[in-house]
Amino acid sequence: MNPFDRYQFESLSLKGDLSILSATHEPDNFPHREEQISRMADAMSSLLMGMKSTHLILYGKTGTGKTSVTKFVTSKLSEKIPDRIRVCYINCQNYDSPYSIMVNIARTVLGPERIPQMGWTLDRIYEYLVDGLKGCQKNIIIVLDEVDKLVEKNGGDSLYLLLKITDESQGISGSIIGITNDTSFYEKLDPRVRSRLNKESIVFPPYNSEQLRDILLPRIKAILPEDYYDESAVNLCAAIGAQEHGDARKAIDLMRVAIELTMRDSAKKITNDYVYKARDNLEIDIMRETIKTLPTHSKIVLLSVILCGEIHPNSATTGEVSAIYNKLCKQVGITPLTQRRISDYLSDLEDFGLISTTLKSLGRYGRTRLIRITGRENDMKRYALEDQDLKTLSEIKQNRQYKLDENL
Ligand SMILES: Nc1ncnc2c1ncn2[C@@H]1O[C@H](COP(=O)(O)OP(=O)(O)OP(=O)(O)O)[C@@H](O)[C@H]1O
Ligand SMILES: [Mg+2]
Structure with a gap:
């Protein structure tokens, strides 16, 4: 007997792929983020004309759409001017020193074969990158996700050199988009950095349960026929996500696990009970991982x-x-x-x-x-x-x- 036979999922025939509820799915529609998207586009629109754009700092609690909205807006800008823009996305949790960030940016912009992973000084990489950008007439957007981690680890002036890359005096247009959960992030910066960072702040507020419902429903409709889920189960996922500081990730994860559990039981419908079970499963997973480490x-x-x-x-x-x-x-x-x-x-x-x-x-x-x-x-x-x-x-x-x- 094939041990996977019991995962036939005959109970629910999905119209689409469950990956639409996974962390890697990149939606192209963001209900309740219209204002943030439009303000980001406004701030970056000068890049369309080859002019300098303001730097942005995006604030918001976990799961409020900061990363995914940024990826969406920057990719739309790249669609408009593919030959004139380079977007470097860096998660400062993974690249947490100015050196590793600079290497990463230079490799993304100029090609990995031209810069060794180590051996060059920071100044040398910087010069090479700036010359390269000037040579190819490219604008640059540097997205620093979880930027507070960088500053926490390397001090308040660790953004200085990165800001210098996008400085007008270099003849390059560019901007930095810093993303953070920390509302006091800006105050922690070195005054020298602050004066260079003529930024605009955009806040991503927590979602309420109606908003989370609007985020969940299009994804669910894309994969499940209507008689396969109770509307109250969707509302429950949204309500739990709203309780968890308005976290869309939590609401989406709950729905995905509830569907998986329904299928595993060969049940016919996603009900509130499955959402509650999903919540228990997710909480136990997190607790186990935390204790393990x-x-x-x-x-x-x-x-x-x-x-x-x-x-x-x-x-x-x-x-x-x-x-x-x-x-x-x-x-x-x-x-x-x-x-x-x-x-x-x-x-x-x-x-x-x-x-x-x-x-x-x-x-x-x-x-x-x-x-x-x-x-x-x-x-x-x-x-x-x-x-x-x-x-x-x-x-x-x-x-x-x-x-x-x-x-x-
Ligand atoms: N308005 C929205 N519409 C559709 N999906 C959304 C919306 N907001 C968030 N999401 C989804 O919720 C999940 C979490 O969003 P995201 O990763 O952008 O949050 P974040 O603010 O960067 O959180 P963190 O601070 O934890 O990094 C993603 O799967 C994203 O696609
Ligand atoms: Mg994020």
Whole structure:
């Protein structure tokens, strides 16, 4: 028997390809982003006449369309003047030094064979790039996605040389489009950079649930006949996306997973239940990935919070968590860290959303931090115990023993 037979998907016959709901799909229609698209086009329109364009900074929370709208608008500009423009898209999460960015731009504009990946100085690459641009009379748009990562890592003047490429005095027209989630990004820049960055800011606000519905529906209609989905299931995806700070990515992911789960069950219709199941699946996936990448000590701290919560259901204190942490370290043969480092790990776990803490006043005895986990304890425990170094702990079942068995 072929193990893939059960994925025949006979229940739903798709009109189109599910990839329309994937991260790589690049739509050519963006409901509720008309204003942003038109302002970006306005700002870049001077490039059509070979004149300098203003730099842009796009702000907005995750999943609000910044990257995809930028790719769309710049590709439309390239369609208009294919011989006169080069667009370099750089994700500063992957290329996070001015050097690697400069190499990348030079290779995109002048061809990879002309610039070695390393060996040249930054100045040499810069000169070569500027000469090359002048020689071929090209305008340049440099998209710096997640630009806050670049500045965070390299300091407030790391944009300086990149801005210089697009400077009028060089005889080249160009502009930089910086994309960020960080509303204080501009303030963090070096004054020297700020004065060069005569920018226009465009905000991508979070979507509300009606707007997310308008984004979802055309994609769903392209792949599914109407009687294959409940309208309320679409509304539910949109509502959950809106709750998650107006995130279109979340709404689209939910719909894709809901369709996959419906097919796997050979069911006939995408209902609210499948959307709820999809939400659980996505949340578990994220939690598992987050826990998997934690350092071992951090996983032990997390396990300690979980075990402590089982003993003290109404929230554990830092002291109680530390006591269990020390016991667990002893059991796996790892030297325990200081109280201070444990507190750092607790803060990290809180940043990842795995635990939540509240401060409780103890009157004249000061204050204490009460700690709780935020997800399902059994799932969290299972994922933390997937760590090779924590194998000896996989016997943890009944946790009250940590309170009773002082010899551990
Ligand atoms: N108005 C819209 N119309 C259609 N699809 C949209 C719209 N806004 C966002 N999307 C889709 O939502 C997903 C997320 O968008 P995008 O990657 O552009 O968000 P982002 O603002 O760059 O998020 P992040 O800050 O996390 O990088 C993409 O698949 C994109 O196609
Ligand atoms: Mg993005």
